[in-house]
Amino acid sequence: MSQLAHDLLAHDRRALARAITLVESTRPDHRNESDELLAEIIAHTGGSIRVGISGAPGAGKSTLIETLGLNLVAAGHRVAVLAVDPSSTLSGGSILGDKTRMDELVRQEEAFIRPSPTGGTLGGVARRTREAMLCCEAAGFDVVIVETVGVGQSEVAVESMVDCFALIIAPGGGDELQGIKRGIVELADLVIVNKADGDMAAVAKSTSADYANALHLLRPKTNAWNARTVLCSALEKRGIDDVWTAIADHQETIRASGDLDIRRSEQSRSWLWSEISESLIDRLRADAQVAAVIAEVEAAVVAGTLPASVAATRVLDQFSN
DSSP: OOHHHHHHHTTOHHHHHHHHHHHHOOOHHHHHHHHHHHHHHGGGOOOSEEEEEEEOTTSOHHHHHHHHHHHHHHTTOOEEEEEEEOOOTTTSOOOOHHHHHOTTGGGOTTEEEEEEEOTTOSSSSOTTHHHHHHHHHHTTOSEEEEEOOOOOTTOOGGGGTOSEEEEEEOTTSSOHHHHOOTTHHHHOSEEEEOOOSGGGHHHHHHHHHHHHHHHTTSOOSSSSOOOEEEEOBTTTTBSHHHHHHHHHHHHHHHHHHTHHHHHHHHHHHHHHHHHHHHHHHHHHHHOHHHHHHHHHHHHHHHHTSSOHHHHHHHHHHHHHO
16 A cells, blocks of 8 residues: 555545645646555545535535534534635636635644635536545545535536535525526535524525425435425524534435435446546547647637537547547
8 A cells, every 4th residue: 555545544634635636636647646546545435424515606605614514523523625616717726715714614623624626627516526535535534525616507516426415595695486496406405595694584584485395396316305495594603403414314314225325326437437538538638649630620610611520520530540
């Protein structure tokens, strides 16, 4: 076993940071080292409760995650937060705002917060979020929370890598009926109506009731679990225990029914094909002969003299030869 894998399994926080940096790297030599590391630790993963949290900007995701994380640490859990930030279109980096906002949680010895830029990956997560989750599990964190970018209805990629997908809603955002749509809502296992405090308390209760009624109209993802709503105020630290109770109930229910094993198996299959697709594109771009064809057909497509479908076929034919 490599020294990094040994240190990671020994719950070394610095080793975890190095491991995630390694698996997120795009350098070819790092990819080989990352593959070796993941192969070494894979038998020591899968023991955490994986929670995905999404919601529009301003819904209070970071505040809720910090408050929930502090409660879990106080209860004896080890909590890892993978916060996915939007990437800069200029530098490719992220502003790392989530870690800055969770200033109290980040100081806890039993908590680990890792911001990562999306790097252009769609769906609200980063390309290597799955691998980062495995590293956190190998390092002994029994609750892994993935906080998505928070951009809208299409942000559903996280659902394919977690056990419980929670959608945070802020009351008073306008037409509540407009927000109750198929898409991200029908994939949610839990709808959390946050900011139930002050002048918004009554509005939050109404919003929670609206979503509770709407969830009854949607087909459940599994027969064992019906999505539910939870009302809370992360700012005033009220209802946070209810949030965790709902997450724990969901985990226990789908584990007892066998749905957890099925879900994780399907997620592993999805991960495989996602990696195959992205790796094929990486190899295609790295092939010198293919690169020459790409430059030629790309110019023709831009000039409007060649259909994109024909150009793609020529590139793939060159790659397969």
